[in-house]
């Protein structure tokens with residue numbers, strides 16, 4: 013997600029940090045590069061223009077030029093303005109005080125509506141709610157089947173009725189949810205490949221008959237500037253409450269994320285980052301800005317971890333981090349937890365400083381298995397105090413894990429580096445020499 017943009021901005025920042033003193037021409041040059049990076053990421057040119065002007069205006073202030081660390085200050089200004097551009101603060105779904113809360117989902121065909129409906133149900137379920145899904149995309153039988161199948165996977169009730177029109181079905185489903193004691197109804201509607209009048213009229217009538225508490229517009233981030241046009245067209249007709257950007261996991265340039273917010277002034281509420289049903293992230297402008305600027309997103313990572321990890325384990329780990337007692341034993345436990353959190357590349361991209369890892373080339377889920385085997389071949393004593401692992405022990409571990417002494421060496425070396433990094437995290441800073449550090453690759 014935003015890899016290219018992040019890379020380019022980091023190179024601008026590197027230069028900025030290097031300047032002892034900042035001149036107007038430094039600022040001008042840097043902002044020219046920022047502008048180019050944003051345009052390359054497919055951000056709408058008007059949005060870019062405004063953004064660059066805003067940053068420049070603030071950066072030209074005397075206090076910046078005269079400050080001790082002007083480069084850092086400008087980076088902070090860019091960070092602040094990026095947060096503003098992305099929508100300032102997190103906007104959650106508005107739940108009705110009188111259940112069920114009705115959420116209608118609209119968008120073009122293929123944008124990821126049906127997948128999102130299921131992801132949202134799954135997400136809400138994990139928050140202790142009892143959602144129900146309504147299959148109101150009645151035109152393609154496969155669409156109903158798809159939702160039914162997804163509902164089964166997450167164990168959520170799916171309401172559908174063959175032969176009924178979409179509007180009636182949606183209206184009935186709310187009553188049905190009430191009877192079935194569900195507190196949220198998520199209505200999946202039909203989309204077309206392009207905006208057409210009939211589709212718009214249908215979603216409009218569902219809106220007026222059902223009166224949803226929340227209308228979410230789903231859009232495929234990969235469609236670039238088209239996403240902005242579609243967002244606008246749907247907004248003119250539906251006046252929706254929030255946007256869901258899907259497929260941000262792909263090779264997308266992601267510029268739509270910045271532009272939509274500026275064009276329709278409706279908040280992005282969620283982003284889809286994969287096909288799996290847990291690949292949904294609540295959208296937080298500040299965290300996203302940090303991630304785009306290569307500062308990592310520890311908060312989302314910790315939250316993700318908390319969903320998957322046992323809470324007590326997380327607390328214990330935090331404590332260990334604070335006391336810098338991170339051992340191979342913890343490392344092994346973490347590896348095993350990380351495997352549960354989803355594809356490694358996704359997890360790594362959220363760790364500050366690790367986002368530049370050559371994930372596709374040498375860190376992958378398979379190599380984790382080898383690292384796991386190596387650690388498992390150690391005695392507990394060795395795991396807690398790896399300093400005692402001498403040549404003989406290394407040989408034994410290599411044989412035991414079916415790897416080589418070189419591989420064992422590599423894991424140990426990288427563990428020690430990781431331990432150093434953990435120490436740095438716990439003190440709230442990442443030393444320069446550890447940026448771009450490699451994780452054990454087995």
Ligand SMILES: Nc1nc2c(ncn2[C@@H]2O[C@H](COP(=O)(O)OP(=O)(O)O)[C@@H](O)[C@H]2O)c(=O)[nH]1
Pocket residue numbers: 119120121122123124125126127128203258259260261262283284285286287291
């Ligand atoms: N990579 C990726 N694929 C997604 C995401 N959301 C949906 N998809 C895929 O996009 C395709 C269309 O999704 P679907 O939910 O059927 O779209 P709909 O026509 O709007 O209901 C499916 O193949 C989904 O698996 C996402 O966040 N990331």
Ligand SMILES: [Mg+2]
Pocket residue numbers: 122125126127149155200
């Ligand atoms: Mg669908």
